[in-house]
Structure formats: C-alpha cells, structure tokens
Amino acid sequence: MAWRMLRRKDFHSGLLNLAFRASRGGEKHFSDGAIGKLAQFYRSDRPKHAADCMPSNHFNIRNFHAGVYMLAWSRKKEDIVGLKAPKKEKRVKRENRTQPPVEAPYVAPKPKTATKSPDKTVDIFDGMTLLDLSKRTGAYISTLQGILADLGEKVESEFDSISIDLAELVAMELGVNTRRMHTGEGTNEPRPAVVTVMGHVDHGKTSLLDALRQTSVAAKEAGGITQHIGAFVVEMPSGASITFLDTPGHAAFSAMRARGAAVTDIVVLVVAADDGVMPQTLEAMSHAKSANVPVVVAINKCDKSGADPERVRIQLGSEGLLLEDMGGDVQVVEISAVAKSGLDKLEEALLLQAEMMDLKARIDGPAQAFVVEARVDRGRGPLATAIVKSGTLVSGQHIVVGAEWGRIRSLRDTAGNITESAKPAMPVEIEGLRGLPMAGDDVVVVDSEERARMLSQGRKKKQEKDRLRKIDEGMADELEINEETPERVEMPIIVKADVQGSVQAVTDALRSLNSAQVFVNVVHVGVGPISQHDIDLAQACGAYIVGFNIRTPPIAITQAAARANIKVLLHKVIYHLLEEMGRAIVEKAPGTAETQVSGEAEVLNIFELKGRSKSKGPDIKIAGCRITDGHFSKSGTMRLLRSGDVVFEGPCASLKREKQDAETIEKGTDCGLVIQDCDDFQVGDVIQCLEQVIRKPKFISTQSGSVRIEC
Ligand code: GDP
Secondary structure, eight states, X not given: OHHHHHHHTTOOHHHHXXXXXXXXXXXXXXXXXXXXXXXXXXXXXXXXOGGXXXXXXXXXXHHHHIIIIIHHHHHTOOOSTTTOOOOOSSOOOOOOTTSOOOOOOOOOOOOOOOOOOOOOEEEEETTEEHHHHHHHHOXXXXXXXXXXXXXXXXXXXXXXXXXXXXXXXXXXXXXXXXEEEOOOOSOEEEOOEEEEEEESTTSSHHHHHHHHHHTSHHHHHTTTOOOOSSEEEEEOTTSOEEEEESOOSHHHHHHHHHTTOOOOSEEEXXXXXXXXXXHHHHHHHHHHHXXXXXXXXXXXXTTSTTOOHHHHHHHHHHTTOOBGGGTSSBOEEEOBTTTTBSHHHHHHHHHHHHHHHTOEEEOSSBOEEEEEEEEXXXXXXXXXXXXXXXXXXXXXXXXXXXTEEEEEEEEEOTTSOEESEEOTTOEEEEEEESSOOOTTOEEEEESOHHHHHHHHHHHHHHHHHHHHHHHHHHHHHHHHHHHHOSOOEEEEEEEEESSHHHHHHHHHHHHTTOOXXXXXXXXXXXXXXXXXXXXXXXXXXXXXXXXXXXXXXXXXXXXXXXXXXXXXXXXXXXXXXXXXXXXXXXXXXXXXXXXXXXXXXXXEEEEEEOOOOGGGOSOEEEEEEEEEEEEEETTSEEEEEETTEEEEEEEEXXXXXXXXXXXXXXXXXXXXXXXXXXXXOOTTOEEEEEEEEEEOOEEEEOTTSOEEEEO
C-alpha cells in the first residue's frame, strides 16, 4: 500500500528504489512501520544512536538520510508519505527563530489486517450422500474419500450414504462447523413445554422458582426436599406437566442460545407490581423476542401494599408487549411468590400457551438433547443435567456431549430416582461421562464406544484449533487497538461458580467488559468453592477472584487472600457483579490524556513593565484580567483569543492576585497574567486556561440492561 502511495506522491526516486529494495528479500523488515520510524527519526531531534530507531543490520541509515531528509526539507513540504503531520488545529505564533519547529507526532498508517473469514457451518444429517457432503463443504469427493479411508471407512460411490457421525468427523477434519439436522421421522407426540423465568433483579424470579419447585413432582415425592439439578417438572392435576429451567437470569439464557441450545419454549417474564418495568425487564423482552419465544407475564409481589398491577400493564403495553387485556395474545397473571398465590393460574396460562403452540416431538429413535447444567460430584464424577429435545435417551447408550463422551451409567429424574429412559422435555441427570461438559452442549447418541471416542477427540481437536485461531485473531485485534491506544492494561480474573452453567454465563458476561484500555483476561474458571489453589494462582498473576453463587470461603482462605492482597468478589446477581467489576476496571484503566479548558478570562487592562535593566530581561506586558468562568492555574497553558481566533498559545509565566503570586484563581476574581513570550494583548481579548486531564473510561449500563466499558 505504501508503495502505491509513494508513486502517487511522485516521491523521490532514490527513496522509492531504496524502499522497494528494502521491502524485498533480506531487508523485508523494512516495512511501513520502519519507514514510519525513519520518518520519525528525521523529524525529531535525531537520537544519539541510530539503533534507537531501527535495527542496525537492516541497512545503512546514512545512505537513506540523503533521500528522505534532504527531500523533505528541500521541498519544505510535509505531505510526503509517512511524514505528513496531522493538521494543526491552532495557529501558533513563533516569536523568535531560536524555537525548534513545532513537532507533530508521527501517526503510523494503520496496518491492513486480512479480513476474517466467517466460520462456515454446514447442515449434516443421517444418510446423506458423499455428493451432498461435497456440495455443502465444497471439498472434492476424492478428498472426502481420503478422509473416510483414514477413518477406516470405505465409500466407493458418491451416491453412497454415510452416517451423521461420519459426516461430522469428515467435516471436522476439513475445519468446517456442522449443525446436526435430525429427522422428524417417527411418531410425533405432544410434549411438555420447557419454561425459563426471566425479569429484573429482585423482582422475585428465584422466589417464584422456589415456590413452583415446592409444587413439583420431586417435592411431592421427596417430602418437599428437592435437589437442584438445573430443571424441575411441575405436574398438573390434569396429568399435563411443565418443565422449568432452574437457572434464572438472562446471561445463562443467552449463553445457551449462543451455543445453539434453543431449549426454551416459553419465557415467564416476572415484573414486581411495586416496582414496574425496569431495564432488565426490557432486556428479557428483547431476549425472548430475538429467540422468537412467546412470553407469559407474571406480575409478582401482588401481596404488597404498594402493588399496582395496572401500572405494570400500562408500562408493558407502552413497551410494545401486546397484552391479552389490550387485545393482544400475551397472557398476564397476577401472583405472589411469597404468599404462593396465583401460581395455579400461572401454570394454567403456561399450559394454555403450550397448547396453542402445539408442541410435539419425535418420541422414538435416538435422542437429541441439550445440557442445561453440569457439575462434578465427588463420588459420582461428572454429572450433566440434560433436557431431551427429541427421541428417547436410554441408559447404557454411548453418547457424545459437547467434546466429552461416555456411556450412560445411570439416568436420574428430578426426584433423584433412577430411570431407564428419558423422553422429550424431560430433564435427567446423566452419570457416566468422562469429562465435564458445558451448559448448552448437545448430547448425541452414537453406535459404539469407538465412534464416541473418535467424535470426542475430533471435537476437542477442532475446539483447540478454534481457540488458537481466536487467540491469533485476538492478537491481530490487539495490534489494531494498540495502534490507536498505546497503553492497554490487563485485568486477570479467576471465576468460581456453583455450577458449570453459571461459570460460563459469568465468564461470557465478564468478557463483555473488555475494552480498548483494559483487557479482561479470564485466566482460570472452575466449579466449586474458592480454594487455596485459586489464591496461589491469583497471587501469581495478580488476578481478581470472582465467586458467583458459591458459599462464603472459610476464614483461612479469606485471610490468605487478604494477606496476599487479592480482591475477592462474591455475588449472587450477575448484574451486581458486573457493576463492581466495571468499577474496578475503570479504576485500573490508564485513561487518556485530554486538554480541557479549565477557565476563561477577559482582558480588561494592559500594563507594561518598562525600563528594566538588560540583566533582568526584556519589557513585560501584563494582562489585567477577570476570570469569567472556571478557574486559572499557573501550571496551565494559556490560549489568547481575539474575535474567536487563536492568536497565541504558551505557558503561564506569572499569575498574580493583588500583587501576590497565586497557584490558582477562581471565577469572579481579578488577576494579573503574563504569558511567556507574548506581548500582543489587547483589551477585550479572551484568555483560556488549558489543563491536561486524564479521562478515565466509563462503565455504561444501557436501558436494555447490557453493560460495557466506554473509552
Ligand atoms: P430475583 O433477584 O428476581 O431472583 O428476586 P428474589 O426471588 O431473590 O426476590 C427478591 C426479594 O423480593 C426477596 O427478598 C423476596 O423475599 C422478595 N419477594 C419475592 N417475591 C415476593 C412476593 O411475591 N411478595 C413479597 N412481598 N416479596 C417477594
């Protein structure tokens, strides 16, 4: 690019030749950046050592000197490529020729990074032909046959069909993402709805889930004691049932969706009757809308004296939610999670909604399911709660879950009872996995242990490849950012949470706080309480420890953290955690230096100090001013304006109030001001005091509830 510009500018042929030569072969390091450095070198008061500018072995700087430097100065032009100074905003009067030329910072041209090609995702299905796969992936039939042969499968004709697992293995080998399409064949039968509870913080999501859980099958069977496995089922007297996802919150919902796990059929939007529509209510609405999931509104806390459900209805209506009472189709139910009133009505509304949606799924055949939560149990190993989308999951089957695999040792329902199989919309806890999967991972049934192992290995390899590629891209992004903002500090964070789903949601949310000045680096994540290992790691890399929904660490750990000066943040609400982390990030950010007008004064009088001896220097002009706005500091730079034009700018030589030297002078006060090397004051001129301030980034929380750091 630089070379083209060089030609366009009809640059000195010597430079062109040299630069061209340098851009090739052994001098390939002599790139745009090097030219920039050279330009900087000649524009500045040359450093003592040429090596300060560039490696000495690149080429002889002295030879180049004649080309660039002489040309630049002989032409008295600065618009030569790489030497162009940014346009000056103000006219600065130079009083004497002893002053050096105004030095403009060299702005390196932004490197053009290769555009990132978006990831390719192809749909695959059981029984697809080799030709199908070739068309979708864009690979030659012979290439596919080669990969299949390596996998120990011989496929002769392009019209031969292959299994969905083989198709995935081949696609992974080609570096292509896949989306598994499952056949709708088999009898489709009605299935229960899967419901997620969302809403603003403190509006009663957890209380509602607790109240509903107590009416759940598990609570009825286990005498009111339920274990938290990520989902529970409420059975109605009619025999119908509803599956509730147990993790309230939007981050978990969007993290699942981001992984392609669209398990939610209906969203219950909880709005407190005494508080009304709040930012996270709107956020929940937009989440549901973008996921195309219908909403049932639960106006909670109706038992409270300040409750005003009507107001909530009007607010929701004005936000575009077409409520049933207003002629729309969104049902509204008034409830109290604490007084446990209206819960039956809510359940009925959900059943009605599900009925309208005519939810059906294939019952027979291999299951397709999604993980909603995963944890490690000391005695039982990795456990994943999955909700079956279609088919039937059967104990003993070989499965691949995300990048992990295993053979189902046992399936437990939400009451903790061992069950032989799980049908659509039924949450089950899977035991027998080799590793811990993540919330949102898909569960697929495969024929054999070998196939499970191969798929898991392939997926792990692909994940690693993607991870490395992302790091590469991240580094490229970082380079770009570094061009504009030279300083970027790192904020290492360790995330510990109660379950895998929360770990993921918190990590994703924290990464949304990444900014040009602070790089949020989640160095370690884990399920469970904060351990000594976490403290050691945090100490080693100066990390914050974030604990989400975990119990308070024991005294020994707290003390160890305090001794090592490690910040430990414990929260149960993601938004609160982000708020605190946002504040810490803003504090840590280096900020950007900015020139601000701190005050303005009007010149009322001009005094001249004449007849001074030679030894005391030349005559001095003093501007007698009144500060009309802000304040003046002696350390500031003074800008003299006449009829709005800048006439002079320079440091303050003297600032006095009633003949006394002053450091700062406030608005409304008269003062005497001398600007270094300036004797051009006129009555009526305006003087501005400019101060350098460090502007820190801002933590922004938007109306929709999302957060970011703005630099
Ligand atoms: P979440 O942040 O949305 O999960 O809200 P919580 O379920 O933690 O509830 C926040 C607070 O509101 C708690 O102190 C609850 O006891 C209270 N709360 C929740 N539901 C009701 C209700 O129906 N009536 C009353 N009076 N208080 C409630």
